[in-house]
Amino acid sequence: MTQTIFAPTIFALASAPGRGGVAVFRLSGPLAGPALARLTGSLPPARKAVRVRPTHGGEVIDDGLALWFPGPASFTGEDVCELHLHGGRAVAAALAQALVELGLRPAEPGEFSKRAFLNGKLDLTRAEAIADLVDAETAAQRRQALLQLDGGLDRLAEGWRADLIRALALLEACIDFSDEDLPDGVTEQAAQVVAQLAAELRGHLAEGVRHERLRDGIHVAILGAPNAGKSSLLNRIAGREVAIVSATAGTTRDVIEVHLDLAGWPVVLADTAGLREAAEDIEAEGIRRALVKAEAADLKLLVFDAGRPADAATLALLGEDSLVVANKADQPGSESFSIDGAAPIMLSARTGTGLDELLERLTGEVASRFALTQAPALTRARHRAAATEALGALDRFDPGLGLELAAEEVRAAAGAIGRISGRVDVEDVLDVVFGEFCIGK
Numbered sequence: 001m002t003q004t005i006f007a008p009t010i011f012a013l014a015s016a017p018g019r020g021g022v023a024v025f026r027l028s029g030p031l032a033g034p035a036l037a038r039l040t041g042s043l044p045p046a047r048k049a050v051r052v053r054p055t056h057g058g059e060v061i062d063d064g065l066a067l068w069f070p071g072p073a074s075f076t077g078e079d080v081c082e083l084h085l086h087g088g089r090a091v092a093a094a095l096a097q098a099l100v101e102l103g104l105r106p107a108e109p110g111e112f113s114k115r116a117f118l119n120g121k122l123d124l125t126r127a128e129a130i131a132d133l134v135d136a137e138t139a140a141q142r143r144q145a146l147l148q149l150d151g152g153l154d155r156l157a158e159g160w161r162a163d164l165i166r167a168l169a170l171l172e173a174c175i176d177f178s179d180e181d182l183p184d185g186v187t188e189q190a191a192q193v194v195a196q197l198a199a200e201l202r203g204h205l206a207e208g209v210r211h212e213r214l215r216d217g218i219h220v221a222i223l224g225a226p227n228a229g230k231s232s233l234l235n236r237i238a239g240r241e242v243a244i245v246s247a248t249a250g251t252t253r254d255v256i257e258v259h260l261d262l263a264g265w266p267v268v269l270a271d272t273a274g275l276r277e278a279a280e281d282i283e284a285e286g287i288r289r290a291l292v293k294a295e296a297a298d299l300k301l302l303v304f305d306a307g308r309p310a311d312a313a314t315l316a317l318l319g320e321d322s323l324v325v326a327n328k329a330d331q332p333g334s335e336s337f338s339i340d341g342a343a344p345i346m347l348s349a350r351t352g353t354g355l356d357e358l359l360e361r362l363t364g365e366v367a368s369r370f371a372l373t374q375a376p377a378l379t380r381a382r383h384r385a386a387a388t389e390a391l392g393a394l395d396r397f398d399p400g401l402g403l404e405l406a407a408e409e410v411r412a413a414a415g416a417i418g419r420i421s422g423r424v425d426v427e428d429v430l431d432v433v434f435g436e437f438c439i440g441k
């Protein structure tokens, strides 16, 4: 990969905007050094924090620290410096103005990481992991992002690509040197590599959706008849008054979502409109949305009023992805509530009784469905699209249809896999041919 040449020098506030104890500004590009020297009088020694008083137009901006990371041993691979100043809006504004006057421009979102990628400092999976780590809200998300930042997925994908290049080399050898003495079974060897990899890709694709859920949140929908107490339950779980609760049937219409950290699992809990043959348009639209949500949810909490017979519309949603909640257990007569083939969790959204059991059951369901066995993993739709394309090519692989065609499929698979890390050159093939077989010497 080539160093970006004549790239404009960029700067950004690397810490969160607004007031704070310390604000970190990052500069990257050819003007980073000159700008720092202009502001502080001299360039500090590399990678050592020094006390500075950045000054511009005769005015001291602030009192802080500067760090100088000459390229290529820097995050972006370019000359980089950091200024650690006091975290105030006026300080940030004064520094930004000074930097613009010195010829720098504000960075676009992700531009530092993009430069790091273009300069070969980061592969795409690590760049994505940085974004995931910054966004991580639960322990499970943090762990998954760290694993990817550590290069787990990069190494996995590069291992797959290496296998494919080896298979390709075997096939190319058969094509190019068909007259000569090749070891027996070369084509079979290639076919074996392809079959093994196809099986592995299939396994990872099957798990990939779960990993993506771990990134984006596991969707749990609360469903049930009007007045069953769905909104009361949402509020109880969220610990605040998110949704309107009232004795009027048909109160909730829009889907109301709350993001939760459920024992480390990222959960998006959705309250929905009560299911019934609706009288008017707006409620009917709410019910349509509720059913769409039910369809898309990873898990359903089916809420019944324990004092009433179970309604057919909610019963119709019963399945292995649902937990049955018998609400209003504080009311007399609720003990006799039962549903065939389901063990209801007795609960009172009003008093909170039974909530612990519900959360325990829910956590158990989430953990058993989303506990991950394959790490590292395909954590994004982008990764899965590449792996799916590769698998498609490998499924079409058939040396019986001609070696050239078979080699073409393997090359396509290697190209698709290479896109996961952003490494797309597959022409290291000949090196492997001559390195591994010494043919034609």
Ligand SMILES: Nc1nc2c(ncn2[C@@H]2O[C@H](COP(=O)(O)OP(=O)(O)OP(=O)(O)O)[C@@H](O)[C@H]2O)c(=O)[nH]1
Binding pocket: 224, 225, 226, 227, 228, 229, 230, 231, 232, 233, 244, 245, 246, 247, 248, 249, 250, 251, 252, 253, 272, 273, 274, 275, 327, 328, 329, 330, 331, 347, 348, 349, 350, 351
């Ligand atoms: N006694 C008792 N009443 C409850 C309980 N949970 C909810 N309620 C009452 O039941 C009524 C309906 O509660 P909601 O939470 O609005 O019910 P909902 O299922 O969201 O209703 P819709 O949005 O209309 O579908 C309200 O009057 C609540 O106070 C409970 O555990 N015990």
Ligand SMILES: [K+]
Binding pocket: 226, 227, 245, 246, 247, 248, 249, 250, 251, 252
């Ligand atoms: K209601």
Ligand SMILES: [Mg+2]
Binding pocket: 230, 231, 232, 243, 244, 245, 251, 252, 271, 272, 273, 274
């Ligand atoms: Mg409601």
